[in-house]
Amino acid sequence: MRNMPNSKKKQLKAADKKKIAATLDRYQRDGVMLVSILQDVQAELNYLPEDALKEVSQGLELPLTQVYSVATFFKAFSLKPRGRHLVNICMGTACHVRGSVGILEKLEQELGILPGETTRDYRFTLETVNCVGACALGPIVMVDGKYHGQMTADKVDAVLKGYE
């Protein structure tokens, strides 16, 4: 009962609730579509706030446990606010042997965060992925879905500068 992990939890704005309701309607409030619905809600709100998951649970008449289990299962979902830009570094086999570990270290130093974390100014969120299907161009760093191929630790600064 007195075990709330995030006391400063975000209250949903009326506009956010509307967006969620519209998303639910788009999927005919069908619980089978839970993953797609959560993807859309996250795309609209930047992450999945606690109250958004509660809205989804009520709207779909699914137990909150089920919504929470799914939301915490997939790496693509975030229950914490994310940065304006998402940096994904590929740690797949091909990128790994071409030195992605060194690039990850450089990113961690530059941003001052570990994978899964967000910078204090909410500029960047850092994530690792395993193979984005462009091995020939590896090592790959993706920012907001844009591929930066043949990366080196030295190029990290220049790439990050392009995103405010």
Place this chain on the structure above:
Amino acid sequence: MKTVTLTIDGRELQAETGQTILEVARDNNIYIPALCHNEAVAAYGACRLCMVEVSRGDWAKLVTSCLYEVEDGLVVKTNTERVNNVRRLVTELLLARCPDSEVIQDLAKELGVGEPRFTPEEGNHKCILCALCTRACQEVVGASAISLVNRGVNRQMATPFYAFSDACIACGSCAYVCPTGAIDIEDAGDTRKITMPNVTMEFKLKQCKTCGAYWAPERQLAHIIKQADLPPDAFDDCPDCRE
């Protein structure tokens, strides 16, 4: 449903299609260790302890006996070298996960598993992630107050957001089915405290109008009243004072 004949450890047995090997073995007093199985809920195959070897003709393979349905002519062995090796490995892994669980310690002793080769988890509780509690909560109680959350090495049994669960009726079924005693229930005065591996929750107990004893969680009684369509004052008295 059709009757089939199978052999378990050399004994020829009759069973019905749809029954699992584990059920047939238990009906016939053949011991197969199993942690995540309970008749009250659907089989789930989480603990992997109940592995047995089945063969038909030339092939033999390891299967989870709690999930594998019997067939005519099936030959099952519950005690081969291969089976015991797997059981020992599973137990070793469970022991590394839950070094403090007496149930797992006893199992390890029984199977001759010594110190696990894997690094034991520190400060860990006794939860083996078998999901019996969450399945009982969903399938039997109908509350769905707890579930397994996260993924991979971060998998845990928890309430949503690790917070007080509004759906929990404090009935204690989870503690009752848990094979390792990972959930504690303590009633003191007017409060029931449920301590789960990652969450602790407190609930009010209802006081008997006549004798004054605190006898059951308010939420559980409200749940029963709603389910069974009883009058709202159905539980004002405790069972002892009723009538």
